[in-house]
Amino acid sequence: xxxxxxxxxxLKEDPAAAETxxxxxxxRAGYIRPLGSGIYSLLPLAQKVRLKVINIIxxxxxAIGGQEFVxxxxxxxxxxxxxxxxxxxxxxxxxxxxxxxxxxxxGVTHEEIFTSIARNALSSYRQVPxxxxxxxxxxxxxxxxxxxxxxxxxxxxxxxYSFDVDAEGLDKSFDLxxxxxxxxxxxxxxxxxxxxxxxxxxxxxxxxxFMVLTDAGEDLVVLCRGCGYAANVEKAVAAFETIESKNAxxxxxxxxxxxxxxxxxxxxxxxxxxxxxxxxxxxxxxxxELVLVLLRGDHELxxxxxxxxxxxxxxxxxxxxxxxxxxxxxxxxxGGVGVKTSNGGKIKKVFLDNALKGRSNMVTGANxxxxxxxxxxxxxxxxxxxxxxxxxxxxxxxxxxxGGALAVEKSLEIGHIFKLGTRYSTTMNAHVLIASGEKTPxxxxxxxxxxxxxxxxxVERSHDKKGIIWPKSLAPYDVIVNVINSAEEEAxxxxxxxxxxxxxxxxxxxxxxxxxxxxxxxxxxxxxxIPLRVNIGKKLKDGIVELVERATGENKDVPIHxxxxxxxxxxxxxx
RNA sequence: CGGGACGUGGCGCAGCUUGGUAGCGCGGUUGCUUUGGGAGCAAUAGGUCGCAGGUUCAAAUCCUGUCGUCCCGACCA
Numbered sequence: 001x002x003x004x005x006x007x008x009x010x011l012k013e014d015p016a017a018a019e020t021x022x023x024x025x026x027x028r029a030g031y032i033r034p035l036g037s038g039i040y041s042l043l044p045l046a047q048k049v050r051l052k053v054i055n056i057i058x059x060x061x062x063a064i065g066g067q068e069f070v071x072x073x074x075x076x077x078x079x080x081x082x083x084x085x086x087x088x089x090x091x092x093x094x095x096x097x098x099x100x101x102x103x104x105x106x107g108v109t110h111e112e113i114f115t116s117i118a119r120n121a122l123s124s125y126r127q128v129p130x131x132x133x134x135x136x137x138x139x140x141x142x143x144x145x146x147x148x149x150x151x152x153x154x155x156x157x158x159x160x161y162s163f164d165v166d167a168e169g170l171d172k173s174f175d176l177x178x179x180x181x182x183x184x185x186x187x188x189x190x191x192x193x194x195x196x197x198x199x200x201x202x203x204x205x206x207x208x209x210f211m212v213l214t215d216a217g218e219d220l221v222v223l224c225r226g227c228g229y230a231a232n233v234e235k236a237v238a239a240f241e242t243i244e245s246k247n248a249x250x251x252x253x254x255x256x257x258x259x260x261x262x263x264x265x266x267x268x269x270x271x272x273x274x275x276x277x278x279x280x281x282x283x284x285x286x287x288x289e290l291v292l293v294l295l296r297g298d299h300e301l302x303x304x305x306x307x308x309x310x311x312x313x314x315x316x317x318x319x320x321x322x323x324x325x326x327x328x329x330x331x332x333x334x335g336g337v338g339v340k341t342s343n344g345g346k347i348k349k350v351f352l353d354n355a356l357k358g359r360s361n362m363v364t365g366a367n368x369x370x371x372x373x374x375x376x377x378x379x380x381x382x383x384x385x386x387x388x389x390x391x392x393x394x395x396x397x398x399x400x401x402x403g404g405a406l407a408v409e410k411s412l413e414i415g416h417i418f419k420l421g422t423r424y425s426t427t428m429n430a431h432v433l434i435a436s437g438e439k440t441p442x443x444x445x446x447x448x449x450x451x452x453x454x455x456x457x458x459v460e461r462s463h464d465k466k467g468i469i470w471p472k473s474l475a476p477y478d479v480i481v482n483v484i485n486s487a488e489e490e491a492x493x494x495x496x497x498x499x500x501x502x503x504x505x506x507x508x509x510x511x512x513x514x515x516x517x518x519x520x521x522x523x524x525x526x527x528x529x530i531p532l533r534v535n536i537g538k539k540l541k542d543g544i545v546e547l548v549e550r551a552t553g554e555n556k557d558v559p560i561h562x563x564x565x566x567x568x569x570x571x572x573x574x575x
Numbered sequence: 576c577g578g579g580a581c582g583u584g585g586c587g588c589a590g591c592u593u594g595g596u597a598g599c600g601c602g603g604u605u606g607c608u609u610u611g612g613g614a615g616c617a618a619u620a621g622g623u624c625g626c627a628g629g630u631u632c633a634a635a636u637c638c639u640g641u642c643g644u645c646c647c648g649a650c651c652a
Contacts, residue, residue, distance in 0.1 A: 009585095011586065011587090011601095011602095012586080012587090012601065012602080012613065013586065013587050013600095013601075014587085015586075015587085016581085016586090016587070016588090016644095016645080017581095017644065017645050017646095018645090019645080019646070034644090036643085036644090037643080037644065037645085089652095091650095091651095092650095092651070092652095108652085109652065140651085140652095142650090142651070143576085143649080143650050143651060144646095144647095144648090144649090144650080144651085146645085146646080151651090157652095197652090198652095199652085207652085209652090218651085316649090316650095317649095413652080416652055418652080446652085448652065450652095484610080484611060485610060485611085487610080488610095516610095516613090517609080517610055517611090517612090517613080517614060518610065518611045518612065519610090519611075519612035519613055519614080520612080520613045520614085521611095521612085521613090522611075522612045522613085523612065523613045524613080526612090527613095535611080537611060538611075546611095
C-alpha cells in the first residue's frame, strides 16, 4: 500500500481524553477513533492488526481441534432466563425489544447459545469431545468504560467452549486450551503470566487468567519469584506467621476507648493493642443478609474471596444504620464477642479469617460505642459460623508454597479459561448418554480472549516516546519503504521498484511516497510502529539504502540489490 | 451510582471572575521558497461557543435544567 493513499490520520498532539499509553498512541497513530463512551471505530491499520491477532488465534484453535462457528450476537431473553444468568448478568447486558414487543439481549458471552446447540445435537458420549469457537462481537454495558480499547462496551472476543462426557475429558480440553493460549500470547509477542483466578459470575470450579503486567491494568496479581506461584489477589493465599499469644489465658475485660475508631488509633493508644493483636470486625450484606467478617487488625478483606466463599450473588459493605441496628454500636467499636447468630439475631453468620486461628488475649470492639474488650480468646469468646481465607494478600507476604516474599502487581487480563463443569448443562438440560445407557450432564469449559484488548496490551508493553513498537507478528506492515525525497524521480522509482520486489517476495510493505519533509515522515513512521524501515535517500546514488530497526533505532547501510534477500532472512524468518 | 473535571472551527487550548467586536497554536487550501528528524513567508476558508429554557437593551460569559465526555471510587468473565 502507498501511504499517500492509505487512511492514516495521525495526530501531532495527545488527545485530551486519553490517559493510558495505548489509548493515546492508538489515537495519535491513526488506528482508532471514538464514537461514544467505550465505543471505538477501528481504522484500516487497526483492522490489519486485528486480523493478525485473529489469524494467530485461529491457527492455534484449529491446531487443538477447534471448529469455527459464528453465532448470533442478538439473543432471545428466554435463553438467559433459562440459565439463570439474567439475574447475575442483568445489569451488564444491553436489552431491547423488537417491534412485536419480544425481549432480546445483546450477547455478553455465548455459553447459553452454544449450550442450546449442544443439547439438541449432542446425544451420545461417542460425539464428544468437541471444541467449538468463534470470533464474535460482545456487548457489555460496563459500569465504567475506560482507557481506550482496554475496557469498552463493544469488542471482539474469541470464545470457545468444550464439551466432554466427564471430568477427565474436561481436564484434557482445559489443558489443551491452556497450552494453545500460551502459544497464542507468545506468538503475539506478549510477556504474560498465567494465574489462578476466581470464576466469578461464570460459575464453575477452576479458572486460569492470562495476565499482562502493566499499570494500565485493573487487576492485581500475586507473584512469587522464588517458586513461580501466581494468582489473582481474588484467589491468592499467603502464609502467615504463627503468633504465640502472651498471657494466653487472660480473661475478658471491657475498657474505655473514647474516640478511638480505627485500628491504628487503638494501636497507638495501648501497647497490648498492636495491630496484630486486634480483631478487625466488618459487617457485610450478602444478598441482603448481614454477616460479620473478622480479620486480624493488620489484614484487609478481599470482597471477592468473601463472595466466592458464600456463593452469594451480591456482597456489599453494610450501611451505617444497618450496622447500628444489628450491633448496637457504630463502626469503630464493633466486635464478635457475644454475637449470637441463632434465635433471630440480625447477624446471620460470623466468619473468621484463618489467620485468627488459635489466637488469644486479643483486642476488639465491645459493641458499645467507645468501649473495647481485651483478653479476647477467639475460640472461647466468639461463636464462629465458619472459618475461611478472606484476607487480601499484600506485597511482602510469605508464599504458601516456598515461603518466599510475594509481590503484588497490577495487570491486565487478556485471556481467561474456565472449567464450567455442569453449571450450564444442568440448568439448560444438555445431556449425553454414556455407555451404560444413563444420561449424564455434559462437562463444559469456556475460554475467552479479548482481541482488541490484546492489541492494546501489546502497545502498553511496547512503545517509546516516539510511538508504538509492534511485535513483528502483529504489525500492520512488515516494513516501511520511505522515499525521503519523493520529488526526486530516481529515488521514487527506486522505491517503487523495491516496493514491488518486496511484495513479490511475500513481504507486507508500506511505501511512504508522500511529498512531505523528511522529519515529518520519520516522525509519522516511528509513530505507527512498523518494525523495520528502509530509507531511500542520499546514498542511493551509490546503490545504498538504510535499514532501520524501529525498536532499537539501529541502522545499517545495505546495497539496494541485496535488500530482498536480507528481508527474506530478517522478516519472513522471524514470522 | 457517589466524588471530581471538562464541553468554544478537524485537533490542542485561551476568553467566562468583571455580560457588549469570538481569539491563539497545530491542521486544511493556494502561491513562492525549503527538503535527512513534526519547515518559512504570504494569502485564504472554516465556529448555531453541547442542547434547552431563563435573566438582561445585550449572554461563550450570569441562573436553571438537560445531554455528552474523561478521571477517581463503587462495580465488573
